Amino acid sequence: MSQSLYDLFAVTAPGCEAACLAELNALGLPGLAQPGGVAFRGELADIYRANLWLRTAARVLVRFAELRATSFPELYQKCVRLPWGRFVRPQTAVAVRVSCRRSRLMHTGRITQTLGAAVDRVLGREKPPAEPQPQAEQLVLVRFEEDRALISLDSSGELLHRRGYRQEQGAAPLRETLAAALLHEVGWQPHLPLWDPMCGSGTLLIEAALVACRRAPGLQRGFAFENWPRFRAGRWQVLLGQAQAAVMPSPPPTLYGSERDAALLAAARRNAERAGVADALALYAGDFRDLPVPPGPGVVLCNPPYGLRIGESRALRALFADFGDFLRTRAPGWRGGFLLPDSDLARASGLALRPGAVFAHGGLAARLHLFSLS
Numbered sequence: 001m002s003q004s005l006y007d008l009f010a011v012t013a014p015g016c017e018a019a020c021l022a023e024l025n026a027l028g029l030p031g032l033a034q035p036g037g038v039a040f041r042g043e044l045a046d047i048y049r050a051n052l053w054l055r056t057a058a059r060v061l062v063r064f065a066e067l068r069a070t071s072f073p074e075l076y077q078k079c080v081r082l083p084w085g086r087f088v089r090p091q092t093a094v095a096v097r098v099s100c101r102r103s104r105l106m107h108t109g110r111i112t113q114t115l116g117a118a119v120d121r122v123l124g125r126e127k128p129p130a131e132p133q134p135q136a137e138q139l140v141l142v143r144f145e146e147d148r149a150l151i152s153l154d155s156s157g158e159l160l161h162r163r164g165y166r167q168e169q170g171a172a173p174l175r176e177t178l179a180a181a182l183l184h185e186v187g188w189q190p191h192l193p194l195w196d197p198m199c200g201s202g203t204l205l206i207e208a209a210l211v212a213c214r215r216a217p218g219l220q221r222g223f224a225f226e227n228w229p230r231f232r233a234g235r236w237q238v239l240l241g242q243a244q245a246a247v248m249p250s251p252p253p254t255l256y257g258s259e260r261d262a263a264l265l266a267a268a269r270r271n272a273e274r275a276g277v278a279d280a281l282a283l284y285a286g287d288f289r290d291l292p293v294p295p296g297p298g299v300v301l302c303n304p305p306y307g308l309r310i311g312e313s314r315a316l317r318a319l320f321a322d323f324g325d326f327l328r329t330r331a332p333g334w335r336g337g338f339l340l341p342d343s344d345l346a347r348a349s350g351l352a353l354r355p356g357a358v359f360a361h362g363g364l365a366a367r368l369h370l371f372s373l374s
Contacts (some may be wrong), residue, residue, distance in 0.1 A: 004043055007063035011037045011154065012056060015062045015359030016177060017182035019056040019316070027053060028110030043161040044232060047155050047225060048239050052218040055180035055207065057161050061141065061152040063086070067147050072114050079118035087153050090123045093137045098191070100144040111142060113150075121318050136227050150235045157224035163210075163217050165275035168267035174303050174339075176217070178359055179207040185357050185368055186301050186337045193298030195334070197288035197323075199257030202281070205300055209277035212251050216243040250280040256294035258284040289322055293330050297373075300327065300336030303361075306345060324349030327373055335372040341365060 010031070012020045017033040024031045024040055027049055031040030037057070052061045065082050067074035088094060096115055098108040098222065105111055119140075120126065139154035162179040174182075182204065188194055190212040196204050210217060219240070225231060259265040265285050272278040284291055304323070306316065327334070328351070337356055340346045341364040346353060356368030 002254055005041055006043070006047065007039070007062045007171050008042055008050070009037050009039050009063060010046065010050060010054060010057040011061060012057040012181075013058060013175070013178060013360045014365075015357045016056045017183040018357065020054065020182040022042055022184060023054050023056060024050070040224065044225075044230065045235055048223075048236055049158065049224065050158055051223050051294070052216050052239060052243055054160060055211070055217050056159060056177050056184070058177060059154055059156045059201040060160075060328070062119060062152055063150065064140075064153045065151045066148065067151070070147050072105065072110060075105065075111070076114050076118050078123050079115050079151075082118070082122070082151075085120050086121045086230055088119065088123060088138050089136070089227065089229055090125055091136065092227060094119050094140055095137050096140045096142060098142045098144070101146075103144040103147045105147070105149075111144070115140065115142065134190055138224060138227070146260070148359050155223065155225040157222060160218065163275070165271050165316070166201065166203060167208065167274065168271060169203075173201055173202045176203060176207055178202045178361060179212075180217075180358065181357075182301060182303075182337075182339060182368060183208055183211065185369065186299055188299045188301065193256065193296045193302050194256045195294050195296070195298060195336075196257045196302045197291075197300065198302045198304050199259050199268060199283065201265055202271050202283070203259060204303065205255045205257045205268075205281050205283075206272050206275050206277055209250065209272070209280040212248075212255070212280060213277060214246045214248050215276070216246070219243055219247075250277055253280055254298070255280055256282045256296075257284065258286060258288050258291050259288045260279070260285070289326055292359065293334075297333030297335075300334050300337070302336075303339045306340055306342060317344065320345055320348040321350060324351045326350065329370075332373055335370075337368045337370040341367070343367065343369075 010020050020038045021031055021033045024038055029040050029046055031038040067078045097113045098114040100106045141152040143150045161175045163176050173345055193206050199205055262285055265283060272281050348367045351371045355372040356370045358365050358367045
């Protein structure tokens, strides 16, 4: 890592790596997809841009240092030589998260104490700040494997899926980052109608609307890098201004959703209002089986209910059979997919399915099942 160019890593949930790589390529930041994220390089301004524009990443990390240590004194001596002052102010508290595997240093608590003592020494403070400033905590991630420690600094702060609008949700909701990845994987583009026949609290449609409006997902939130000693406030304001200037008015409603739970549909409307995209969505109350198909053809995409969200397996299989029949008879020319952890249940739809990417969702491995309707 040089003073101007940094080794970076965009952390993603499993399954979102390909979508994140495509986003970084679009930003002019080519990277390498790896399990759990995408490695790339960039300057400070690129760290700002990645946080501002990435829709599918959970964090953007700076690969701060890599070192070998087999004793705690050795770990301390090597950590005390690192340039912590580039990223941590004396008044900023440091939170350390440690994972260890196949290493002689396995006591995560003592690793945390050793690294914390080294940071305090470098920053010239006798002990960690007793009362850190609000939101002035720097997260440090340490991964020990085979006696080598990879030390990373978080530039994001709160997880990037926290856009601020999803304050209400139903059972097993989609994270915003997963919704954005699903839109990428199914091949949706803003000129195409999008239909979520079981839209829940509206996350898929709201993320699509933000894409259609070219609204940066990080436009209305803060980031950890704003507290770094070398933070360039002027450059950040320029990037914010450019992002704000890129925002387009809400397009005519071509994003359609329905939900039979009236309270959940009302929550979706309020979430869309908080996101500033309510005018771009056409939401309907009722069961999809009782509603007309939206004007199309376009893309169908949904996170359908499953497991305990419905109840007995017989009723659940009947729902998917009806869903498949409805699409085949009422939505010719549409294509799309649905997210489901149960392949047997997916086959109950009777649709000709193609296997898509597998994502982590609700503690389960859920596959995106793709289809095209002739």
